[in-house]
Amino acid sequence: MTDNTSSEQYAAIDFSPLSALTDDEVVTHSPVSDVRLPSGKVLALITLDNGRDHTRPNTLGPATLTELGATLDSLKKRADAGEIDAVGITGKQYILAAGADLSDITKVDSRDTARLVAQLGHRVLGQLSELGVPSFAFVNGLALGGGLEIALNSTYRTVDASAAAIALPEVFLGIIPGWGGAYLLPNLIGIENALEVVISNPLKQNRMLKPQQAFDYGIVDAIFPAANFLEDSLRWADGVLGGRKVERKNEPGKIERLTKWPIAMKMARGMLESKIGTVPRSPYVALDLLDKAKSGTKAEGFAREDEALADLVVGDQFAASMYAFDLVQKRAKRPVGAPDKALAKKVTKVGIIGAGLMASQFALLFVRKLQVPVLITDLDQARVDKGVAHIHDEIGKLEAKGRLDADTANRLRALVTGTTDKSLYADCDFVIEAVFEEVGVKQAVFAEIEAVVAEDAILATNTSSLSVEEIGAELAHPDRLVGFHFFNPVAVMPLIEIVTTPKTSDAALSTAFVVAKGLGKNAVLTADAPGFVVNRLLAKVMGEAARAVYEGTPVVDVEKAFAPLGLPMGPFQLIDLVGWKVAAHVQDTMVRAFPDRFYANENFHALAELSEVVEKDKSGRVTGFTKAAEKVLKGHVGDSPASAETILTRVQDGLAQEIRIMLDENVVPAVEDIDLCLILGAGWPFIDGGASPYLDREGASQRVFGDTFHHPPIRGVASRG
Numbered sequence: 001m002t003d004n005t006s007s008e009q010y011a012a013i014d015f016s017p018l019s020a021l022t023d024d025e026v027v028t029h030s031p032v033s034d035v036r037l038p039s040g041k042v043l044a045l046i047t048l049d050n051g052r053d054h055t056r057p058n059t060l061g062p063a064t065l066t067e068l069g070a071t072l073d074s075l076k077k078r079a080d081a082g083e084i085d086a087v088g089i090t091g092k093q094y095i096l097a098a099g100a101d102l103s104d105i106t107k108v109d110s111r112d113t114a115r116l117v118a119q120l121g122h123r124v125l126g127q128l129s130e131l132g133v134p135s136f137a138f139v140n141g142l143a144l145g146g147g148l149e150i151a152l153n154s155t156y157r158t159v160d161a162s163a164a165a166i167a168l169p170e171v172f173l174g175i176i177p178g179w180g181g182a183y184l185l186p187n188l189i190g191i192e193n194a195l196e197v198v199i200s201n202p203l204k205q206n207r208m209l210k211p212q213q214a215f216d217y218g219i220v221d222a223i224f225p226a227a228n229f230l231e232d233s234l235r236w237a238d239g240v241l242g243g244r245k246v247e248r249k250n251e252p253g254k255i256e257r258l259t260k261w262p263i264a265m266k267m268a269r270g271m272l273e274s275k276i277g278t279v280p281r282s283p284y285v286a287l288d289l290l291d292k293a294k295s296g297t298k299a300e301g302f303a304r305e306d307e308a309l310a311d312l313v314v315g316d317q318f319a320a321s322m323y324a325f326d327l328v329q330k331r332a333k334r335p336v337g338a339p340d341k342a343l344a345k346k347v348t349k350v351g352i353i354g355a356g357l358m359a360s361q362f363a364l365l366f367v368r369k370l371q372v373p374v375l376i377t378d379l380d381q382a383r384v385d386k387g388v389a390h391i392h393d394e395i396g397k398l399e400a401k402g403r404l405d406a407d408t409a410n411r412l413r414a415l416v417t418g419t420t421d422k423s424l425y426a427d428c429d430f431v432i433e434a435v436f437e438e439v440g441v442k443q444a445v446f447a448e449i450e451a452v453v454a455e456d457a458i459l460a461t462n463t464s465s466l467s468v469e470e471i472g473a474e475l476a477h478p479d480r481l482v483g484f485h486f487f488n489p490v491a492v493m494p495l496i497e498i499v500t501t502p503k504t505s506d507a508a509l510s511t512a513f514v515v516a517k518g519l520g521k522n523a524v525l526t527a528d529a530p531g532f533v534v535n536r537l538l539a540k541v542m543g544e545a546a547r548a549v550y551e552g553t554p555v556v557d558v559e560k561a562f563a564p565l566g567l568p569m570g571p572f573q574l575i576d577l578v579g580w581k582v583a584a585h586v587q588d589t590m591v592r593a594f595p596d597r598f599y600a601n602e603n604f605h606a607l608a609e610l611s612e613v614v615e616k617d618k619s620g621r622v623t624g625f626t627k628a629a630e631k632v633l634k635g636h637v638g639d640s641p642a643s644a645e646t647i648l649t650r651v652q653d654g655l656a657q658e659i660r661i662m663l664d665e666n667v668v669p670a671v672e673d674i675d676l677c678l679i680l681g682a683g684w685p686f687i688d689g690g691a692s693p694y695l696d697r698e699g700a701s702q703r704v705f706g707d708t709f710h711h712p713p714i715r716g717v718a719s720r721g
Helices: 016-021 062-080 111-129 146-153 181-189 191-203 211-217 226-241 254-276 282-292 298-313 316-329 357-370 381-400 406-415 422-427 439-450 506-518 534-551 555-561 571-578 580-593 603-608 627-633 644-664 671-682 692-697 700-705
Strands: 032-036 042-048 086-091 095-097 135-139 142-144 156-160 222-224 350-353 374-377 416-419 430-433 458-461 481-485 495-500 522-527 614-616 622-625
Touching: 016 062, 016 111, 042 062, 042 095, 042 226, 062 086, 062 111, 086 095, 086 226, 095 146, 111 135, 111 146, 111 298, 135 146, 135 226, 142 146, 146 181, 156 211, 156 226, 181 191, 181 282, 181 298, 191 211, 191 254, 191 282, 211 222, 222 226, 254 282, 282 298, 298 316, 316 671, 316 692, 350 357, 350 439, 357 374, 357 381, 357 406, 357 506, 374 381, 374 422, 381 406, 381 416, 406 416, 422 439, 430 439, 439 458, 458 506, 481 506, 495 506, 495 671, 506 522, 522 671, 534 555, 534 571, 534 580, 534 644, 534 671, 555 571, 555 622, 555 644, 571 580, 571 614, 571 622, 580 603, 603 627, 622 627, 644 671, 644 692, 644 700, 671 692, 692 700
Parallel strands: 042 086, 086 135, 095 142, 135 156, 156 222, 350 374, 350 430, 374 416, 430 458, 458 481, 495 522
Antiparallel strands: 032 042, 481 495, 614 622
């Protein structure tokens, strides 16, 4: 195959079937203005703009691409006629483009239509390198997916140093960069950098690049401050047109293609298998495309992307990912069941009962995000001083990393104080406890605090599985108590389960939701049921893993049996992270509440007393029990190991049954809230869509209650038949 131009490669294709996807498209227009450069040369500048403000980014749907294609066709004619010397492309304020219009892609009705979406992107963006004059992408703001691919298809690129984010996030959503990214990027910045951008970053909770990183990788050729970004970029472009050489130090040469490439591929594949298992498809498809990009023509690279994108867009994992994406983007931002925010009490000072690690994490988060005084307390002054010192130290680390300036750091330190004198809580509006997980202990600290604080101060408990109503049973005003359950690590995990009891007032609930939002967290409302949502379902997973081990299944086999769930880690790896004592406590709570549905073993507590229970490889995967653990297990383990299939079916059916019961008992408003909790609080993968679409797809819902959670089930076009 010769290296055709994109226009030739896609010339004979009829794109008219895509017009059916454009009904609701917010079209991003591509007006052109001519700019005379200092040298006298003329650059035709396209400014992408959908006419909305920066809260509605430019996106690239079929109508947008068709219009941009026509714009580029006319610019090619002008270039051929000698009227212009270069073409530039930039975006409206703060935004180049946030990629393909995903609402369009979810309407795709067949693999052929999906392929057309890829081909249209290639046809249009590919023209940027075929205009007969150089093209310059001036990345003035957000550039994600197709937005970044506009830049990659251009001859040269500059970036605004204040641009919000630059990324190819497609693998996170179960697809691949399908408009040139998988071929062009490794050929621009080398295979190792490309693996980072295309695969590793999306799998790290969709990590984005800052402009400086994009420049360091060599994705862009120049970086300029925001103040004069466009003027500086135009002056730089004029210099390039005048003969200034553009150095690209990461561009791969022959040696890299022959030697580094295959080694990097082998390592990346091994890393993926150990980190995410083999269930997710898109990372492996992306890996294959990056591998093949080391040789062959651009036309071949584009054709491979067309087929790969078509396959993935019609698959189950993309459908589940889009469901999950919608939950996180929309439902999480408007929590169902949250009372009117006008009812919330204004929080001007926060009290935290406890000065241990969890309390310190709370204090740091509250002071950083709310910027109000935060008071911590503990049993003696030494513990208080240690807690305050730890928080001050953490603020210092953020300052050293440049995430806080000196003035802000000093102000935050001054806002955090510690005491053993509970009377200082008198003017706190919101008090949260982080003490030992025992009802009596929590009741005692709240009784002490309630006597001091104002009648309308809100009390919050961070219990992970105890009854919030029982904790508040001895309060004079139980209506002010709300469950406010964080996940570890507090700074990173985006979920707070807000727990309401039959007595909780709307004012307390409303305050909790407003505070959660102020902390930058997503809140989901849950009833006061054992384990709430996340711990109840994780207890199901961990209990089934423990059951299999005590039946006599080797721990490594149990971990492998859970792999098809696609969880970020195996059950025993998770228990080790959570802590064996915490896990044993949660299992006991669940078995006490639902003895017929949850599994716990007395021997679990003996294991929890050990300093180390499992052995792990360098990736953190569990490889077996320690010698000490084997000794503790001796005599408690049966001799009838379960097959991988049996274990997986038990956990699938157990989850389907528990979720059905939770919905019947109104623990949450809808199944979407359970999936949202699992995605945000337990790292459940987007490609499963949380748990319910996966359980529908695997037949567990049907086996357990003769129906599905979703009507119709969330399936890709290819499976609908």
